[in-house]
Structure formats: structure tokens, C-alpha cells
Amino acid sequence: MIFTFIQTWFTYKIPNPGIRTINLSLANIIVSLRFLWLLYHQERESGRQLNYLLIITFIIIGLINLARIISYYTTDYVKKDFLAADNFEVAMILLAQAFTILYAYSIMHLISNRLLNDIKSEEEKFKKVFFTSPYATIISRLSDGHIIDINNAFMRKTGYSEKDLIGNSTDNINLYVKKEDRYSIIDEIYRTGGMVEKEVRLRKKSGEEIFCLFSSAVITINKEKCFFSSIDDITERKNYEGNLLLAKKKAEENDKLKTAFIHNISHEIRTPLNAIVGFSSLLGDPSLDEASKKLFIDTIIKGSDHLLSFVSNILEISNIEAGILKLNRLESNLNSIITNLYEQYKPVADRQGIEFRFAIGLPDFKTNILIDKPKLVQTLTNLLQNAFKFTEKGYVEFGYNLRGDHLEFYVEDTGIGIEEDKHEKIFERFYQVDYSGSRKYEGLGLGLSITKAYADLAGNRIWLSSKPNEGTTFYFTVPYLKAQTEIVKHENSLTGEKSNGKSTKTVLITEDTDSNYRLLEIYLASEEFKIVRAKDGREAVDLCKTEEQIDLILMDIKMPDMDGFEATRQIHGILPNVPVIAHTAYATEADKKKIFSSGFTGYIAKPYSRDDLLATVNKFLKQYIPVSVEKYYDLSSETASSEESIN
Numbered sequence: 001m002i003f004t005f006i007q008t009w010f011t012y013k014i015p016n017p018g019i020r021t022i023n024l025s026l027a028n029i030i031v032s033l034r035f036l037w038l039l040y041h042q043e044r045e046s047g048r049q050l051n052y053l054l055i056i057t058f059i060i061i062g063l064i065n066l067a068r069i070i071s072y073y074t075t076d077y078v079k080k081d082f083l084a085a086d087n088f089e090v091a092m093i094l095l096a097q098a099f100t101i102l103y104a105y106s107i108m109h110l111i112s113n114r115l116l117n118d119i120k121s122e123e124e125k126f127k128k129v130f131f132t133s134p135y136a137t138i139i140s141r142l143s144d145g146h147i148i149d150i151n152n153a154f155m156r157k158t159g160y161s162e163k164d165l166i167g168n169s170t171d172n173i174n175l176y177v178k179k180e181d182r183y184s185i186i187d188e189i190y191r192t193g194g195m196v197e198k199e200v201r202l203r204k205k206s207g208e209e210i211f212c213l214f215s216s217a218v219i220t221i222n223k224e225k226c227f228f229s230s231i232d233d234i235t236e237r238k239n240y241e242g243n244l245l246l247a248k249k250k251a252e253e254n255d256k257l258k259t260a261f262i263h264n265i266s267h268e269i270r271t272p273l274n275a276i277v278g279f280s281s282l283l284g285d286p287s288l289d290e291a292s293k294k295l296f297i298d299t300i301i302k303g304s305d306h307l308l309s310f311v312s313n314i315l316e317i318s319n320i321e322a323g324i325l326k327l328n329r330l331e332s333n334l335n336s337i338i339t340n341l342y343e344q345y346k347p348v349a350d351r352q353g354i355e356f357r358f359a360i361g362l363p364d365f366k367t368n369i370l371i372d373k374p375k376l377v378q379t380l381t382n383l384l385q386n387a388f389k390f391t392e393k394g395y396v397e398f399g400y401n402l403r404g405d406h407l408e409f410y411v412e413d414t415g416i417g418i419e420e421d422k423h424e425k426i427f428e429r430f431y432q433v434d435y436s437g438s439r440k441y442e443g444l445g446l447g448l449s450i451t452k453a454y455a456d457l458a459g460n461r462i463w464l465s466s467k468p469n470e471g472t473t474f475y476f477t478v479p480y481l482k483a484q485t486e487i488v489k490h491e492n493s494l495t496g497e498k499s500n501g502k503s504t505k506t507v508l509i510t511e512d513t514d515s516n517y518r519l520l521e522i523y524l525a526s527e528e529f530k531i532v533r534a535k536d537g538r539e540a541v542d543l544c545k546t547e548e549q550i551d552l553i554l555m556d557i558k559m560p561d562m563d564g565f566e567a568t569r570q571i572h573g574i575l576p577n578v579p580v581i582a583h584t585a586y587a588t589e590a591d592k593k594k595i596f597s598s599g600f601t602g603y604i605a606k607p608y609s610r611d612d613l614l615a616t617v618n619k620f621l622k623q624y625i626p627v628s629v630e631k632y633y634d635l636s637s638e639t640a641s642s643e644e645s646i647n
Helices: 002-013 017-041 045-074 087-132 152-158 179-192 235-282 290-322 334-352 373-389 447-457 514-525 537-546 564-574 589-597 610-623
Strands: 136-141 147-150 194-203 209-221 224-233 330-333 355-359 368-371 395-403 406-413 462-467 471-479 506-510 530-534 552-555 580-584 602-605
Touching: 002 017, 017 045, 136 152, 136 209, 152 224, 179 194, 179 209, 209 235, 235 290, 290 447, 330 334, 334 355, 334 368, 334 373, 334 395, 373 395, 373 406, 373 447, 373 471, 447 462, 447 471, 506 514, 506 537, 514 530, 514 610, 530 537, 537 552, 537 564, 552 564, 552 610, 564 580, 580 589, 580 610, 589 602, 602 610
Parallel strands: 355 395, 506 530, 506 552, 552 580, 580 602
Antiparallel strands: 136 147, 136 224, 194 209, 209 224, 330 368, 395 406, 406 471, 462 471
């Protein structure tokens, strides 16, 4: 404003060309200095190179104007004729005009360079973002779909290289698993100009399919419309979501199983108990005839057997859960096991009107093998029970064949069959095909899971072949381990009596529960044993010191004052040659191992029948040969030399 005022004043009020020239030159110098300051000090270092021409121009313009000022001060400008310029003035004017033109050119050059730099900078940014983006990105022409560029993430995620893709199209490489996805994407982009996160399935170069979120927009490159598309691989997320859905489904199924299990367990306990309690109360009716009494007793026994089987399965599945199951391979005759099971289930088949048959794959002299007999019997029993449960007509057959170094067992029936999608599920605990309250078949769904656990324990296989309404065949394998010696029963007798003769031997029963003692007393009464009772372990030890003769001891484990383990240890010091048989509710493999390692001669698990008890007692009275615990039960190999005593 100051320079404008001076210029106006000395133009109109007091005309003075010299002062106007000096004023204009000073203004140009100040403007040049200001521009120089801005161009050099306020510009980023990266942009200074673009300003060099403009800086030089301003410096020269400033110098020209400074020269004009100096010229006017060094000459007599009062006498100067401003209408007749000298050579110096002409030169200054021409230079000023020339550099003014140069100034304009420099401004244009600066602007164009700035624009180019900005374009290059943006292009560089785009390239960095494009190539370093974690999202797979692809650019293709809108006209023909040919691929122009891809980034590293796209190559990494799909397995394709630039050579595979540049100039090619997504249709040619079958990138989309479903071609209709490609068409729907193109159609939506044409209609809306872009799309965001459409879920599609793409195919990698290896053929593997991946789930992706596809986003795309239309951009212009070199005046040509193109698709700019990004792909987010969500395969892991989809798998996680799938696993969550499966977990949810499994949780819902487990809840359903839990509810069904509670209902079933209530049914399985209360139903036999109802028969046992009801018919037991009716046995006291004096007007009851013998036929009815026999029917009631048979019903009570059947209910008791059912309840015992249920409790045994619950305990066994608990042992499986606790991981305390162990193999106990003993010397057994395989063909005897098969024939015994046949005789056991033949009456069941006759009652149901079903043909029942068995097949053996080896002659008798080759079937003395080392095997965990209880687990084999339990496995075949579970499968046979299922076969008879689900078969109403036709036949049930079981047996084995030798397959290389393994025995392959099978149980075949012509029952209702099992759908293929349930072939694996039926081995799950508490799983049953029918959960409804009106289901026809009883049970908790534990038999097959126990059978599967036995197979897994030994590293064996179990599988099935079945179709609905066409029957089922279960298979499982066990190693064929031929025994080195034949099973020989002891014939030694301490008394010289025949095995079927009556005995007058003394049996000490150590039992703290009156009802259990009374049952034992009744069981042994038929053999005319002399029975002595001790209510706890300490009393049993005292009786062994005072009684003249004790031939066998039935020892309970859990008792007050002194338990059966300690009592047996002390009794061995008093009567080392007297067999001590544990009769106990402890029935796991670990319990058996501890019992035998504690010096017991034999073992029988509660509940047991009269026949089981008498067979065990008579066996040890007539065949017992005193041996050390280590010889009798080899703890290191977990095999017993007298399998029969355990059972």
C-alpha cells in the first residue's frame, strides 16, 4: 500500500519520474527478496530443486532493480531527460522485460513440475499400497476382462504368478468356483459402479478352494475403464464359524443326550427295582402257590441281573473315563469261550424264535492263546446283546477267522440295521439312534462305547457294515498270541477226597454286614461247611490264633477297626498255608491288582451267585497249593498264572 501511495502521489500530485522509478525498483527488490525467502526457506527440501530457475530469476530481477537505483543515485537525475533514455537505461529496461518473461516461464515450469511430481508421488503411493497391501488385489480391463496388474498378496494367496495372469482373464484360469458368481459380480458393477464384500469361493492354482470377500470398483487408467478389485481371504474365519456351528450342534446334541441319559438311567434303575421290590414283598404271602412263587423268584432274579449289568456298565465307563483300564492277557482257550457264549445265548435265541449259530476259525489245539478273556467276553456279550435286541426274525451268527497275525471276530444279524451316517456315532457314549420316550429298545447306549474303548486300549480295530432293514455285522480284531503251554488244571488234593464229595472243612467268613453274612451262610449251607464268623479284620486275626482248624477264609476288604488288607497280611504270618479269598465290591483292574499283590489267594466280586461262590471255595479247598504271591501273580507282566481264581 505504501508503494502504491508513493507511486500515485508522484504521478498525479507532484509528477517525478525518478522517484517513481526508485519506488518501483525498491518494490521489485522487496518482492523478489520475499519470494526468495519463501522459495528457499519455506519449501520442503525435496521441492527446492524445482524452484532453482525461479530463484535465479528473482535474484537477477532484484539485481537489475538495485542497479537502476544505484544508477539514479550516481547520476545527476535532476538534469536527466527521462524522455531520452541512455544505453544503460535501455539495457536495464530490456533486461527487466526479458526476466519478467523468464519469471512467467519459471512460474509455468514450476507449476508443471509440481503437477508431475504430485502425479508421480501419488502414483508411487498407489504402487506401494497396491503391492504391499495384505489384501489380494487385481486390476482388469472392463472391456474384455483381461488382467492388467496383480499384487504380491494375490500371487501369494492364489499361487498364480504374473506370467500366469497378466494378459489373461479370470474366466480362462477358472478362478471362480461358481461361474455364476463372476457373472453376478460383473452385472452388479455395471449397474451400481461397484460392490463391497460379496462372499464368493475362488479356486487356487493348486485346485484348493478358498472363501473370499470380493470388493470392486470402476476406475480409469489411461482413458480406459478398469475393474479395481480386492479379495479378502476368509477361509480360516469360515472354518472357525463352521467349527463354532459344529460345536453348537454338538452342545445341543450333548444336552439332548444328557436329558435322554437322565431319563434312561431313571428308567433302567426304577424298572428292575420296581419288579424286585414288588415281587419280593409278594413272596411273603402265605397263600402263594409254588408256581407263582417260582415265577416271582425268576422275575426278581431277572431284574437283579438287569440292574447288575447296568451298574457294571456305569462302573466300567467310569473306569474308562478315569483311564485306569489295563490289558491283562491270560492263557485261555478261544474255542471254549465261543462255545460257552453259544450255550449261554442259545436259550435267548430259542425264546425269540431266531436261528443262532457260531463259527470257529481254528482247530482246538491252536486256540490256546494269550488274551484278556474278560474283555473279550464282554465285547462279544455286548455285541450279541445288541444283535438279539434289534433282531426279530432271521438269524444271529458270531465267530472268528485268522487273518495273518490277527484274529478277526464278527457278530452278524438280520435286524433293523443302522443308517450309514450313524456308523461312527453309535460308538459314542450314551448315544442311541432313538431318543424318543416311545422308543422300542431299552438300554443306556454304553455297550458299544465300552466295546470301542476295549478295542482302542489294545490298539485294535472295530468297525461295522450295515444298511437299514438289511441287518448289521460288527467286526473287531485282536492279536493272535499263541500260548506256549497248555492250560492244565491242578489235580493235587490236600484231603484226598473226590471233587464232588461233601466237605466238613472250616470256613472263616469275615463280614461286618449281617445281611451279607446271612447270604453267605445260606450259600455254604448246602456243602455242610463248618462256618466261623468274624465281624472285622482284628477279630479274624484273633480267631486264626484260637481256632483249632481253619481251612479257608472269605475276607471282606472294607471293614471297621482293621481292613481286609491288613488282616490278610497278619493272617499269613499265623496260617501261611490257608487260602484267603477276597469277596468284595472292589471290581476294577487296579483293585484286582492291589488285592493279589497284598497276598490274597483268590478273588470274587460282589454280587455273585451261589454257584460262583461254591465253585471258587471248592476250587481252593481241593486244589490249593501254597505258593508265594510273586509266583501266583506276576505283577511285572500283569498276567496271572491262575486265571480261574480271578473269575
